[in-house]
Amino acid sequence: xxxxxxxxxxxxxxxxxxxxxxxxxxxxxxxxxxxxxxxxxxxxxxxxxxxxxxxxxxxxxxxxxxxxxxxxxxxxxxxxxxxxxxxxxxxxxxxxxxxxxxxxxxxxxxxxxxxxxxxxxxxxxxxxxxxxxxxxxxxxxxxxxxxxxxxxxxxxxxxxxxxxxxxxxxxxxxxxxxxxxxxxxxxxxxxxxxxxxxxxxxxxxxxxxxxxxxxxxxxxxxxxxxxxxxxxxxxxxxxxxxxxxxxxxxxxxxxxxxxxxxxxxxxxxxxxxxxxxxxxxxxxxxxxxxxxxxxxxxxxxxxxxxxxxxxxxxxxxxxxxx
Amino acid sequence: xxxxxxxxxxxxxxxxxxxxxxxxxxxxxxxxxxxxxxxxxxxxxxxxxxxxxxxxxxxxxxxxxxxxxxxxxxxxxxxxxxxxxxxxxxxxxxxxxxxxxxxxxxxxxxxxxxxxxxxxxxxxxxxxxxxxxxxxxxxxxxxxxxxxxxxxxxxxxxxxxxxxxxxxxxxxxxxxxxxxxxxxxxxxxxxxxxxxxxxxxxxxxxxxxxxxxxxxxxxxxxxxxxxxxxxxxxxxxxxxxxxxxxxxxxxxxxxxxxxxxxxxxxxxxxxxxxxxxxxxxxxxxxxxxxxxxxxxxxxxxxxxxxxxxxxxxxxxxxxxxxxxxxxxxxxxxxxxxxxxxxxxxxxxxxxxxxxxxxxxxxxxxx
Numbered sequence: 001x002x003x004x005x006x007x008x009x010x011x012x013x014x015x016x017x018x019x020x021x022x023x024x025x026x027x028x029x030x031x032x033x034x035x036x037x038x039x040x041x042x043x044x045x046x047x048x049x050x051x052x053x054x055x056x057x058x059x060x061x062x063x064x065x066x067x068x069x070x071x072x073x074x075x076x077x078x079x080x081x082x083x084x085x086x087x088x089x090x091x092x093x094x095x096x097x098x099x100x101x102x103x104x105x106x107x108x109x110x111x112x113x114x115x116x117x118x119x120x121x122x123x124x125x126x127x128x129x130x131x132x133x134x135x136x137x138x139x140x141x142x143x144x145x146x147x148x149x150x151x152x153x154x155x156x157x158x159x160x161x162x163x164x165x166x167x168x169x170x171x172x173x174x175x176x177x178x179x180x181x182x183x184x185x186x187x188x189x190x191x192x193x194x195x196x197x198x199x200x201x202x203x204x205x206x207x208x209x210x211x212x213x214x215x216x217x218x219x220x221x222x223x224x225x226x227x228x229x230x231x232x233x234x235x236x237x238x239x240x241x242x243x244x245x246x247x248x249x250x251x252x253x254x255x256x257x258x259x260x261x262x263x264x265x266x267x268x269x270x271x272x273x274x275x276x277x278x279x280x281x282x283x284x285x286x287x288x289x290x291x292x293x294x295x296x297x298x299x300x301x302x303x304x305x306x307x308x309x310x311x312x313x314x315x316x317x318x319x320x321x322x
Numbered sequence: 323x324x325x326x327x328x329x330x331x332x333x334x335x336x337x338x339x340x341x342x343x344x345x346x347x348x349x350x351x352x353x354x355x356x357x358x359x360x361x362x363x364x365x366x367x368x369x370x371x372x373x374x375x376x377x378x379x380x381x382x383x384x385x386x387x388x389x390x391x392x393x394x395x396x397x398x399x400x401x402x403x404x405x406x407x408x409x410x411x412x413x414x415x416x417x418x419x420x421x422x423x424x425x426x427x428x429x430x431x432x433x434x435x436x437x438x439x440x441x442x443x444x445x446x447x448x449x450x451x452x453x454x455x456x457x458x459x460x461x462x463x464x465x466x467x468x469x470x471x472x473x474x475x476x477x478x479x480x481x482x483x484x485x486x487x488x489x490x491x492x493x494x495x496x497x498x499x500x501x502x503x504x505x506x507x508x509x510x511x512x513x514x515x516x517x518x519x520x521x522x523x524x525x526x527x528x529x530x531x532x533x534x535x536x537x538x539x540x541x542x543x544x545x546x547x548x549x550x551x552x553x554x555x556x557x558x559x560x561x562x563x564x565x566x567x568x569x570x571x572x573x574x575x576x577x578x579x580x581x582x583x584x585x586x587x588x589x590x591x592x593x594x595x596x597x598x599x600x601x602x603x604x605x606x607x608x609x610x611x612x613x614x615x616x617x618x619x620x621x622x623x624x625x626x627x628x629x630x631x632x633x634x635x636x637x638x639x640x641x642x643x644x645x646x647x648x649x650x651x652x653x654x655x656x657x658x659x660x661x662x663x664x665x666x667x668x669x670x671x672x673x674x675x676x677x678x679x680x681x682x683x684x685x686x687x688x
Contacts, residue, residue: 035484064479065610167611168660197660199611202486202602207381211654214368214377217526228606231486235602239380239499241516241525256488256604 026085027056028285030278031075033090033116035062037227037254038274041321042114045275046088049282057282058084066170068096079104085289088112088136088281094119094171098129105131110288112136112281112295115274116172124297133288134295136280138272140172143251143303144179148186150268150305151221151249158189159220162212164205164229165197173225176251180223193219198229205232206239213240221247227254234265253306253320261311269306271319276301350677351624351641354670358648366655372529374651376501379536382647383601384409384594386640388614389621390543391590393639394550394583396622399563399631400456400463402584404470405591406615408448410608411478412595416441417487417605420494430491438596445592446585448474453581467584471615478607487605498600502532535597542593546586547636559583563631620667621646624674645670 030046032039043059050057060078063070071092079087087109091097098118105111115137119129151161163180166173177195184192193216198205205228213219213236222237224230230250237246243265250257253271260266280299287293304319346353363370379386388405395402420437424430448470455466500514506528509517514534519525550556558579561569570576599605608614619629625642627634646667653663 035479037485040484062484064475194657196654200609201612202604202606203381203384203598204612206602207377207651208654210377210381211374211651214371214374215655215657227486228609231602231604238495238603241519241528242522245522245525254485256486259488 025054025056026286026289027058027083028086028088028282029058029060029078029084030281031060031071031078031087031089032062033071033092034066035064037321038115038252038272039090042274042278044278044322046278046282048275049279053282053286055282055286060089063092066092066167068093068100072097072100075100075104079107079109084109086110086112086285088114088285090115090137091118092116094121102128102131110285112285114277114281121298134284134297134299136277136284136299136301138172138277138303139300140175141179141182142300143270143272144176144181145183146179146303146305147176147223147249147251147268147270148180148183150270150307151223151247152184152187152190154247154249154267155190155220157187160191160193160216160218161221161223162193162209162216162219163195164209164222164224164233165195166200166226166229168197176225180225198232200226200228202228202232202235205229206236209233209236210240213237213242213246219246221249223249225251227252227257230257230266231260234260238265253304255320255322258306258311258320261306261308264308267308271304271306271321273301273304273319274321275318347677348626351626351638351645351674355641355645355648358645358652362648362652362655366652369652369655372531374655376530376533378644378647378651380533380601381651382643383535383539384598385614385617385621385646386539386643387542387590387594387597389618389625389639389643390546390636391587392615392618393622393625393627393634393636394546394559395463395587396619396627396629397550397563397631397634398559398580398583399566400580400583401467401619401629402452402587403464403467403615404448404452404474405587405594405618406608406612407471407474407478408445408588408591409595409598409614410606411448411474411481412441412445412592413598414478414482414487414605414607415444416596417490417599418481420491420599421487421489421605424491425489430493433491434494434497437599441596441599442589442592445588445595447588448591449585449588450581452588453584456584457577457580475608475610482605482607484607488603490599490603490605494600495603498535498597498603500534501530502534502537503530505529505531535601539597542590543636543640550636555579555582560632563633565632617646620671620674623678624670626678628678642674 047057061074063074087104091113101111111132113132113135117135119127121135123130123132123135163177165177181192184190194212196208198208209222222233224233234248237243237248247267249268250266251270253269257266257269261269284295288295310316368374391405392402416437419440420433423433423436452467452470455461456463504512504517506517508524519528558574561574562576562579621642622634622639624645625638649666650663653666
């Protein structure tokens with residue numbers, strides 16, 4: 001029996017060596033923030049780039065809800081296999097993920113944060129969270145300002161607008177709100193008449209925007225900060241019969257929202273570039289590991305604005321999340 | 323000793339002999355609702371208007387269905403935590419069927435009918451499994467339905483992969499947002515068909531009476547309220563919740579009855595899911611943060627049911643749901659931030675449970 005166990009252990013040892021040697025290709029891991037179209041699109045972009053560059057890509061299980069309590073256990077299981085060359089992830093908390101990712105970094109796995117960041121997202125100055133190679137993601141504040149400007153353009157620079165937000169405890173959507181507020185303030189004849197939080201429930205968003213429409217019969221526009229709030233907002237406008245009269249701006253170019261834009265129910269969509277973010281993570285990870293390239297500490301891939309005019313353009317199609 | 327405790331506590335026996343207090347105690351939720359309606363009419367701009375009442379009732383329409391199903395379960399002494407996610411699962415499944423049939427070139431009517439019917443049928447399965455585990459295998463309802471809570475949610479996620487299901491036939495939206503009658507100062511009365519209006523002023527002045535989804539819900543509620551209050555099935559439900567042993571001795575087939583009750587609860591959740599497709603014009607999975615099941619249970623308790631079983635009515639639940647909806651809407655129309663609304667809903671729930679706990683003689687005196 002003893003012999004048998006020793007032989008078995010030896011075989012395992014040899015096999016593990018063999019597998020390490022065989023796996024000369026790079027192995028990256030991607031840990032998404034939550035199961036939603038945005039991260040699915042990011043995965044697709046990363047996968048395509050990984051195939052092109054011959055990198056094996058492991059995908060962590062998608063957390064069902066937003067937050068470290070959901071993400072950290074999956075993340076730990078993902079890196080526990082110990083043969084990962086690089087990790088890119090969207091930390092679900094600017095603070096709680098610092099020690100977790102630091103530990104992974106210290107165990108020899110370089111980390112890139114994508115879409116969301118640690119601390120204040122500035123890894124170029126000394127701090128306890130400046131260890132990631134880079135932050136690749138969107139500037140939500142800037143995006144909020146862009147939406148405010150585009151909405152003002154649609155409304156002729158005047159009128160009342162309403163903001164339908166999702167979770168008051170998430171940095172990305174709160175930054176969109178702050179950016180939007182700042183953007184609206186630039187226009188002296190525009191007024192933000194209210195902000196509501198629907199906690200990602202479309203049904204709640206419908207109720208909240210319906211109430212806002214009733215309170216402000218002359219409302220000119222609504223900005224829904226993500227898929228759920230925007231779709232709720234446009235449903236409320238539709239059921240009030242005011243489609244076209246109330247302009248709806250939104251964030252994230254999912255196929256359903258693009259369809260709504262084509263039908264004229266939504267007027268403006270700001271698309272982030274999740275596929276590009278994913279591809280950039282893989283591409284720069286390879287450059288860093290193979291060529292020792294220095295990565296910029298912050299990369300913002302930019303936005304694309306969908307409107308009625310350009311939604312059918314062939315070159316715009318690649319920005320739709322699929 | 324006995325005397326001092328009597329001095330300390332309120333004498334419920336004496337109180338319950340007072341007819342006014344008895345009446346208030348039994349109908350506190352209704353009285354509170356009326357009070358709120360008056361208060362908000364003064365405080366909130368445009369609160370007291372037909373449009374806003376439509377908004378309130380449409381806003382709680384899924385909750386109303388879920389809570390009505392939950393009423394049966396709670397009366398029987400159980401609890402069903404799976405309803406919120408069964409709703410999401412059915413919403414996703416029936417919208418996928420509608421989308422795919424529509425894409426395959428079937429007529430919108432056939433796509434919508436098939437999607438709704440299959441959705442409703444699918445919804446019976448979780449109820450049967452819940453009931454089977456609770457009644458036959460004697461798993462505590464809390465655990466059995468919590469299991470289904472996860473399964474239904476996981477299935478919904480798997481089916482839609484996190485994307486809302488869109489591309490439904492356009493008629494879905496038209497039906498879900500239709501009203502029984504319209505009155506426009508410009509175009510006069512019309513039934514079911516919304517008058518074509520282009521001017522914003524005219525759209526705002528359009529009077530819409532009775533949303534179609536609410537009409538259907540009322541119809542379902544009347545049937546089930548009748549079943550609960552006037553049939554043997556209803557009596558048995560109360561009997562099981564009151565005293566299981568007595569119910570068994572009385573010859574009631576308790577396991578079979580419990581299975582039926584969980585199927586009813588699940589059916590209501592499925593109906594809410596199908597309704598949601600028509601209301602939102604797309605399929606959405608239930609968010610973790612929505613806590614539909616908890617608000618449904620809250621509404622049932624506010625409506626006078628007891629979590630220990632044996633008490634409760636559909637009409638009580640209706641009042642409970644309206645109370646939650648009106649409170650939310652009223653505070654929203656007043657412009658109060660969302661955080662205070664949570665606090666307010668929590669306070670109302672605590673009041674309801676306190677009344678149920680400490681004044682049972684007052685509320686549930688036979």
